[in-house]
Amino acid sequence: MTHPVDVHVGKRIRHRRWLIGMTQQQLAEQVGIKFQQIQKYETGANRVSASRLWDIAEALDIPVSFFFEGISDSQLSDGVDAPSDLMGDKEALDLVRSYYSNPENQRRRLFELARVLSDVA
Template identity: 55%
Template sequence: MARIGGPEEVDAFVGARISLRRSALGLSQTALAQQLGISFQQVQKYETGQNRISASRLHRAATVLATSVEAFFPPVETARDAADTGWEALRHITATADGRTVATAFPLIDDREVRKAVARVVRALARDS
């Protein structure tokens, strides 16, 4: 169901996944926009979920980003209640360039103990702010 004044959860999730994939590949919004034949502002609107991306454009984005269309969607069982399962957090972390940097780099940390330490530091900083 749509929230009044805001994007559908799935639209926001798809946009966040586009943003993460684009960032992981080192593409700017402008570079992606050029390959899709749209403005970078439109890419911004897709990534925030402000605008829905059409099926044909999503297919083209998947091709450009070298992934499947399915990679942009949450599993069906979580689509019904995205906010309660952490998908809302994904949208929030990808809303800023700093958040996208953290989200993209974090899984690249090989050492599990280092990842845990980073998570503890982030939690502590979040509590202090």
């Protein structure tokens, strides 16, 4: 049985990799393992050792603490992700990825537009 922390860390690996447009193969090559192992990490089927997590964090250009952000005691006790987890929503990830692909001045205008639209709704 998979541990909720392993599942959470795996999801964070997958989401960060996806957000920066990196494939499992590319990440595996940077870390020095096979892409199948990345698949197992991302599903939580295999635990990520501390040293491997360090290597993955470096390859994804993030601090190791990133992998543990958003996990709560309630998730650990019942093993269920909070439904408000935006990192688990593909549409939200698509939106964030598209947003950051725009120049900063356009991002600010998009942000203001989104605020106005949410006030109208």
